[in-house]
Amino acid sequence: MERGDFLQQMGWLLMGLLPGWSRGDGLWRRGVLPPFLREGDLIGLTAPSGAIQPAEVAPAVSVLQAWGFRVQLGETLGLQDGSLGGSDAQRAADLQRMIDNPLVCAIFCARGGYGVTRMVDALNLGEFRRHPKWIVGFSDITALHLHIWRQTGVISLHSKMCGSFPAQWLEAPSLVQETLLSIRHALTGHAVPLACPPHMADRSGLAEGPLVGGNLSMIHTCMGTRSEIDTRGAILFLEDVGEYPYSIDRMLTNLQRAGKFNQLQGLVIGGFTQMKKELPGEAFGRSLEQMVLEKVPAGFPVCFGFPIGHQLENYALLHGQRYRLEVTEDGSTLEISVPG
Amino acid sequence: MPILPRYLKSGDTVGLVCPAGRMSLARMRTCLRILEQEWGFRVRRGQTLGAGDGYFSGTDAERAADLQEMLDDDSVRAVLCARGGYGMTRIIDLINFSRFVRHPKWVIGFSDITVLHMHLYAQYGVVTLHAPMAAAFQQGGWRKPSVRSLHQALTGHVYQYASPAHPFDRPGTGQGLLVGGNLALLAHLVGSPSFPRTEGNILFLEEVGETLYNIDRMMRQLLRSGQLERLAGLVIGGFTDSRDTERPFGQTAYEIVRDVVEPFPYPVCFGFPVSHGPENLALKAGSLHRLFVAEGAVLSDLSEMPSPRQQSGRKCR
Numbered sequence: 001m002e003r004g005d006f007l008q009q010m011g012w013l014l015m016g017l018l019p020g021w022s023r024g025d026g027l028w029r030r031g032v033l034p035p036f037l038r039e040g041d042l043i044g045l046t047a048p049s050g051a052i053q054p055a056e057v058a059p060a061v062s063v064l065q066a067w068g069f070r071v072q073l074g075e076t077l078g079l080q081d082g083s084l085g086g087s088d089a090q091r092a093a094d095l096q097r098m099i100d101n102p103l104v105c106a107i108f109c110a111r112g113g114y115g116v117t118r119m120v121d122a123l124n125l126g127e128f129r130r131h132p133k134w135i136v137g138f139s140d141i142t143a144l145h146l147h148i149w150r151q152t153g154v155i156s157l158h159s160k161m162c163g164s165f166p167a168q169w170l171e172a173p174s175l176v177q178e179t180l181l182s183i184r185h186a187l188t189g190h191a192v193p194l195a196c197p198p199h200m201a202d203r204s205g206l207a208e209g210p211l212v213g214g215n216l217s218m219i220h221t222c223m224g225t226r227s228e229i230d231t232r233g234a235i236l237f238l239e240d241v242g243e244y245p246y247s248i249d250r251m252l253t254n255l256q257r258a259g260k261f262n263q264l265q266g267l268v269i270g271g272f273t274q275m276k277k278e279l280p281g282e283a284f285g286r287s288l289e290q291m292v293l294e295k296v297p298a299g300f301p302v303c304f305g306f307p308i309g310h311q312l313e314n315y316a317l318l319h320g321q322r323y324r325l326e327v328t329e330d331g332s333t334l335e336i337s338v339p340g
Numbered sequence: 341m342p343i344l345p346r347y348l349k350s351g352d353t354v355g356l357v358c359p360a361g362r363m364s365l366a367r368m369r370t371c372l373r374i375l376e377q378e379w380g381f382r383v384r385r386g387q388t389l390g391a392g393d394g395y396f397s398g399t400d401a402e403r404a405a406d407l408q409e410m411l412d413d414d415s416v417r418a419v420l421c422a423r424g425g426y427g428m429t430r431i432i433d434l435i436n437f438s439r440f441v442r443h444p445k446w447v448i449g450f451s452d453i454t455v456l457h458m459h460l461y462a463q464y465g466v467v468t469l470h471a472p473m474a475a476a477f478q479q480g481g482w483r484k485p486s487v488r489s490l491h492q493a494l495t496g497h498v499y500q501y502a503s504p505a506h507p508f509d510r511p512g513t514g515q516g517l518l519v520g521g522n523l524a525l526l527a528h529l530v531g532s533p534s535f536p537r538t539e540g541n542i543l544f545l546e547e548v549g550e551t552l553y554n555i556d557r558m559m560r561q562l563l564r565s566g567q568l569e570r571l572a573g574l575v576i577g578g579f580t581d582s583r584d585t586e587r588p589f590g591q592t593a594y595e596i597v598r599d600v601v602e603p604f605p606y607p608v609c610f611g612f613p614v615s616h617g618p619e620n621l622a623l624k625a626g627s628l629h630r631l632f633v634a635e636g637a638v639l640s641d642l643s644e645m646p647s648p649r650q651q652s653g654r655k656c657r
Contacts, residue, residue, distance in 0.1 A: 082590020224530035224565030258531035
């Protein structure tokens, strides 16, 4: 056992004695919810992954302001180092400043791309543990969600980022408005249950547990690291974009061989969009549903086509929050489980 | 203590299988001819040769059964995987290696076959051959150094490979068991029972057709999971046909690797002839080697030396 893991487990033991850290089903802790946002609260915008220009975040800034929040632009906006939003040190420092700044109530990651795993180990989460705040984003930010959850047990927000905000809010399609409003609702403590139409390959059932996951490639690339996903007793959700089918199969096989599907309570499959074209004669020839179902053991519900991913239908989800998943022949629902 | 299978001699039987992607019989013809007529081996043809109608050369069960049979057939002295592609991880846990471990034989291949090599190293300590496969024999390839090195390694030749100097090389000497293979496959094994121990070992890596950011991501994964810290040495082969994204990543594959291992003291050599390109020398994975990097690099096969554990280069820290 590594030192970090040992300390962490000792930490859980101690936390189990504290109120608010009751260990759920004997094994499972409840996450720590950062304080919900109120009007006038400050949201910090930073680029921990790919480069983004201040002009590109302008639509998001004006919408966040219209929702009543104040916005602080991080120093990484406008920086560029190759495809990254500044050097590893610059990106880590910008994020660290927002973590340590008591006035910042939520940290909104401007975009994904690639870069979190290059600097996440440089973060000092001491202040974050004492004063948790919301971390918002998805895709590459999955690594940050996983890291935060594993290292601090703090709940974070898996949602759209700046590029999804329309220049003209009023002219935006209602689906765009609705998915973006789910961010506001979640941040202010008014998250609504999500519904999903039935899918041929769904496996019915009822599940409850902390919701963990996100981008499959990122979950996969965090294996063996301090950010490795813990799926025991959890509802796992997965999405990915722009991968070859064989590569998706390979990543799922790796999770399977690492035992990550063995103690699941439920599985939620979101969008696997823009799959790369295969060479003629090299078609993998298996559907996503086949790839998933042949690898997961029986005994828990599985739902396909859930509205999360690199797509218009990408609703905000609280990573680490205890959810209740119900999959029936009439469709699926995913809602925050009420303690009691 | 690594388990070294018995070397082959003329008249021995080589089993040819296709445990991963599908391959037409036509593309294996040269390989079969050379094995039989030039190298003087007999060939046992697996059921999966030319089989399958989709992506794989048969179902998981069929591919596993074919490999199992070759591994368990005492008359077969070496199992040559005709092709990589993708598929080894899907069947590795279906294989029973108990008989193979008692009667070890050479397992040959690279790319996707990295999974099999590293599984056999991590679980059983059996030495395997990371070497060219059937396609490399074609178009006169069998006359070239890479395919010839396979024949030499298979028949007991102890090698000493030289690699030209590269500006990123880091001089030094390291000794340890040689582990590694394809970077993507290694990254895909992290967390699974097939992942090799890298501490005190010489790691070798090659890659093909990956995007630069993904090469960086996989190197960072190995770094973050502690697999690059205590190496005896690092051998970087070809990173062929690397691609870039719309927003350029801003570093070449070798620059990525150089920067990731910059904090560590062990010797590193770049441009070693192991790759998906024409330069792909046979390497005994899981066996004791010495890496010497000065003006250029030399990788020496020390498989005939006793007690590798005691001699492995763990002192380099």
